[in-house]
Amino acid sequence: MNDQPVPKERDIGPETSEVRKETFASSLVHGPDLVLTVIILAFCGLVYYWTSEFEEVPQLLAQNLPPEWFPQLLLWTIIVLTLSLPFEHLFLKAGKKELDEDRKAKVQPIAIITALLLFGIVVMFETLGTIISMILVCILLPPLWGERRLKMIFSFAIIFPSTVAFVFSNLLKVYFEPGILALLLP
Numbered sequence: 001m002n003d004q005p006v007p008k009e010r011d012i013g014p015e016t017s018e019v020r021k022e023t024f025a026s027s028l029v030h031g032p033d034l035v036l037t038v039i040i041l042a043f044c045g046l047v048y049y050w051t052s053e054f055e056e057v058p059q060l061l062a063q064n065l066p067p068e069w070f071p072q073l074l075l076w077t078i079i080v081l082t083l084s085l086p087f088e089h090l091f092l093k094a095g096k097k098e099l100d101e102d103r104k105a106k107v108q109p110i111a112i113i114t115a116l117l118l119f120g121i122v123v124m125f126e127t128l129g130t131i132i133s134m135i136l137v138c139i140l141l142p143p144l145w146g147e148r149r150l151k152m153i154f155s156f157a158i159i160f161p162s163t164v165a166f167v168f169s170n171l172l173k174v175y176f177e178p179g180i181l182a183l184l185l186p
Contacts, residue, residue: 030096034086041082044075129179134161
């Protein structure tokens with residue numbers, strides 16, 4: 001006879017005629033997040049392929065970084081963060097239940113307005129240029145999100161884009177699209 005105890009399965013959810021049993025694999029990975037992870041990884045793979053097809057920059061025009069470097073770095077960051085997505089419920093006290101309840105809430109209108117504002121700036125980016133686009137985002141987003149201190153908004157709109165422009169232009173030697181600033185500056 002076999003004296004080893006039979007491992008018990010845990011019941012999850014209410015008792016029904018068909019009692020659902022949680023298996024090891026299903027307790028480790030959250031199903032909806034796994035589907036989302038696969039979709040995001042497929043998108044990242046496609047975009048990574050597109051970045052590998054960028055034209056070679058002539059040596060005379062080459063900067064310190066090849067044109068595909070930043071998009072690929074961004075994609076790798078997204079990939080690393082995405083790989084943790086199916087396991088997010090393991091870090092919550094209530095686990096999958098809390099995660100699913102939080103996701104039942106509707107997307108707030110402010111999120112849609114923010115996305116539309118950023119999309120509009122991206123569409124106008126070539127005309128506006130990098131610096132003006134950063135300044136616009138820094139001026140328009142804080143009031144949209146409820147910030148009312150104009151002194152703070154304008155300080156942020158000057159200091160943040162200036163710092164980013166200095167670091168990328170002077171230290172990393174990255175070219176910024178001038179946009180309409182090219183018409184204003186000699």
